Amino acid sequence: MRVLDETDARTLHSYIIDLYKSFIPVKAIPPDMGGEGELERAKVLEDELRRLGLRVWRVDARDERARGGIRPNILAQLEGADTSRTLWIVAHMDTVPEGDRSLWRYEPYSVTVEDDYVYGRGVEDNGQAIVVAFAVAKYLVERGVKPRVNLGIALVSDEETGSRYGLQYLLSQNVFGTPESNWFLVPDAGSPDGSKVIVAEKHILWFKIRVVGMQAHASTPHEGINAHRLGMMFNLELDRILHTRFTRYDPIFEPPVSTFEPTRKEENVSNINTIPGVDTVYWDARILPSYSIDEVVETVKSTAYSFASSHGIKVEVEIVARDDAGEPTSPDHPFTRAFLRAIREARNVEPKLLGIGGGTIARYLRKKGYPALVWMTCEETAHKPNERARLSSILADVDTVLYYLLHVA
Ligand SMILES: [Zn+2]
CATH class of the missing domain: 3.30.70.360 (Alpha-Beta Plaits)
Known part of the structure; x- marks a missing residue:
């Protein structure tokens, strides 16, 4: 760890588990998959962002099929030293259903911690992005340290069924500002050692x-x-x-x-x-x-x-x-270069740039000209029974993002 000391890591470790327990049991299955949508989960997460002291606002899309008639999208920001630039962390709130219950070792909606692992539907896809973003914000707020650039958090709906009410809706409303000063981290795929950085899709x-x-x-x-x-x-x-x-x-x-x-x-x-x-x-x-x-x-x-x-x-x-995939995010873009440096220095692994067959929500960002990196440390258990996330990997990701925000951004 380059930023977090042992006490920070211990505090955030229990914060992350508590946070998981606050929102994983509140289901957020999209109407297209037979659920009621994301509203109840969004309320829990919005309250927590306000409690952390971030500036929070909502840009909801109408969808009569969902609870409350809306698909919520939450934006939050914490001011940096350079207020003209923002690193956005995008996380999606919706999850797919648990599938065949008999294949699960633990109850899919009651977060179970076993050694270094948290089990539950949505703990990786995309709860991991949520807890990483919140833990980064908590550290910055409680330590009273200003990141070099603004930290933005975008919690979106509807990723699993096309993003029309989620990120695509936010982009149609122009909520993010210019591609020159708004850069995006999408923690929604990755590798177990944190080296894989996805910059392109087909x-x-x-x-x-x-x-x-x-x-x-x-x-x-x-x-x-x-x-x-x-x-x-x-x-x-x-x-x-x-x-x-x-x-x-x-x-x-x-x-x-x-x-x-x-x-x-x-x-x-x-x-x-x-x-x-x-x-x-x-x-x-x-x-x-x-x-x-x-x-x-x-x-x-x-x-x-x-x-x-x-x-x-x-x-x-x-x-x-x-x-359409949109233009790949260039390996020479200053965001790519700086974030790779953060991985190299905070993690001691050599990052690998990669393109995939698609599709993550980063493609919608790239189509609008925003640089977007898809990265996290995970075992890719999304949509499977016994979906799990590793607490030490989550803390390492928090540390890497903090290192980026405090030292290389
Ligand atoms: Zn996902």
């Missing part, structure tokens, strides 16, 4: 391929056109073309190439003795940001067109979802 494209032939009795195939066979031929052809045309390699990404995967398949006919007239397959593509999504869409469409005309059938292409 474009995401989902599309549907519908091959239309002609249905017939399976004993008289000459009277029909077997859409299943043609679908297999077409999808394999498309697979080959996508993988030979989009071959760029970027070692920052994991995996370092664009990926194109046929995934879901709709049922065609329910009996064995019918030649199917329709064949429907879905694809998931994660595209390196140096390509545009349109280039891929055009390739899919032109491949479909030529296959359809040479076989005398119809091949329909439907875009199900597309999400």
